[in-house]
Amino acid sequence: MSSDEPLISIEDLEVHFEDQSMLNAMVPSWMGDRLGLQEQPTVQAVDDINLELGENDVLALVGESGCGKTTLGKTIVGLQKPTGGAIKYRGHDIWDVRDGNADTDMTFEEIRRALQIIHQDPGSALNPYRSVLDNLAVPLKRWHPHLNYEERRTRILNMLKRTGISPPEDYAERYVHQLSGGEQQRVALIRALLVEPDVILADEAVSALDVSLRIGVMDLFLEMQEIFDTSFVFISHDLANARYLAGKSGGKIAVMYLGEIVEIGTADEIINDPKHPYTKVLQWATPKLNPEQAQEAMRESPPVRKIDIPDATKPPTGCRFHTRCPEARETCREQTPALYEDGTGEAYHRTKCFRSVDDHEYWQSTELTDDDPVSDETASPSDDGSVVDEASS
């Protein structure tokens, strides 16, 4: 395989969920009527994304709940079909391969194996009424059918031990429902690692682990990466985890807001030199260990004009963050910022904010404030938190 093809490339990617067809298909129509499903408008879950992922790469996606991390992640590993743009694995459009429209002998099965996922909820990937050993034997039997029972067992015990589950022999015989939440998460991680894929999408797999294990598991990711050249798409709402994994691997952090990447850069650039006002909000939300700082932060209100994220079916005009951004001005409501490159040196840093452009008309335009009509214009009455936000306006 030619090595100049990136492992994964994403071009102008867009995932819109039209009329909730998934839900409509799942729910009987009488119930759908009752729930008013038909009336649901389009959710613009992911928009305008261009990215590349190489071998041995790490891409950390961070942002609030509902900002599109899972949708983008699932699209990257071929579990979600985009509604626009393209997603390619080693130069082949994944969905063309699946539909038999690609001129290649690569199979969809091959792609599926190369791209694995670890879910947020470990239970979903494991059978609670089978032993840990049985659960972990499933991927090995499927992808390494030549292994015999003893070989499988040895590999599994080895991985249990390396992920800190001890004594491995005991745990291997336990049923999944006899494990604590964190123990289950590690078993789910092992399950994905045993397939030796090219890319692992780890969807909140580390944030769900207890604090004391996070660094150990991230070190395990890094170790796997070294041994097998595995790349990671690492989803976390916790900037501190993203900092560790991307920082140690030389990967990148992409900050998402309402389906778009608003800032992307190296860990150092994002943590120590955040440019986008939203990245600064995430930084505020990351807890401090120092007790005085922690208590102070508890009392502080967040550096946003509104606490709740707008309805994804009605993303604000212009810069999507303008309804909450403390730096927003008139221009932000009317024009959409591009992902501007940081002009300095070798920096990878890009920011989707007018403030990154020195001579932008933004600087001459008037500030948006909360008593501005804009707050009512974009906040839908059903917005979570509207009780607080609108009571005063």
Next chain:
Amino acid sequence: MSHQAVSASGTDSRTPEDPIITIRNASVRFEMDKGSSTVLNDVNLDIYRGETLGVVGESGSGKSMFADALLDAVVDPGILTGEIRYHPEHGDPVDVLGLKPWELRELRWETISMVFQGAMSAFNPTMSIGEHFEETLEAHGWDRGEGMERARQLFTDLHLDPERMLRSFPHELSGGQKQRALIALSLILEPEVLVMDEPTAALDLLMQRSILNLLYDIKDKYDLTLVFISHDLPIISGFADRLAVMYAFEFAEIGRANDVLGNASHPYTRALLKSTPNLETPLSEMRPIEGESPDPVNHPDGCSYHPRCPLADERCAQDDPAFRPVEEGHEVRCHYWDEAADAVPLDFGGDEQ
């Protein structure tokens, strides 16, 4: 049974506060093929009326067992022993483990309410949120009109639109909304104590932090004692009044949150702080905790942390340390607590005491 006698194990050094729940020698055992598994080991603790107590510890350390024990809700075939007492403001203490099933059911909702770990998925997908509230009120013979009024008030206090919430089905809500709905539901029968086992773990940080702020605000209004269980020490550091650090199925350090963080005196607490990803500590300084947490079937002799502790010596391998006072209201179970700061240096910006 007088619990004055047993409280000698460690409550003496605390300021005399008004306990609402006292836990004495609480243990949970599971009989397993390979032997008896002790997953809560002789735990003693007082929960003070009106406080916010944070219980932290790593995965598998027994936090959920502790929470379940408070309500005699340990799953079968687990065996809970010891004494759990609820102390009403007026009247005689209630022996929780001696209650009849119907009394226990009443206690669980109307006195000590609990948000179980992973409970967000406990909503019935075919029932609206409002129906969940009605069902609970009916099952306990409460007046529906008054109850639903209280539900609306709770939603408003949790920054949710009451009418919209009551109409909604669980799948229509975001995680943060569902969790707040669950908190509202657990408060519907006016409990005095709310025990929350990892209530915000599945939510993003901004939402976790918002929920903590809301809880902080409603706590006094509803006259609540909060027990907040989490593996995420930093999340609760600004929120809890007191912290109890669990290690290997028992408590290792208990004290005011400021003291436990700023003057961490158990080598484990310090190692835990050092292993916590954050934005300030240099990457190279962060360290996972060496070794593995003990097997509940084979507890180590002596101090349960000794196989992993950099300070451990012969004495630690043999004698299980008792709680010792570090300062007022702050106690630690370590023979060499006064050497812990030098053995496990910490740097997370700001002054240590």
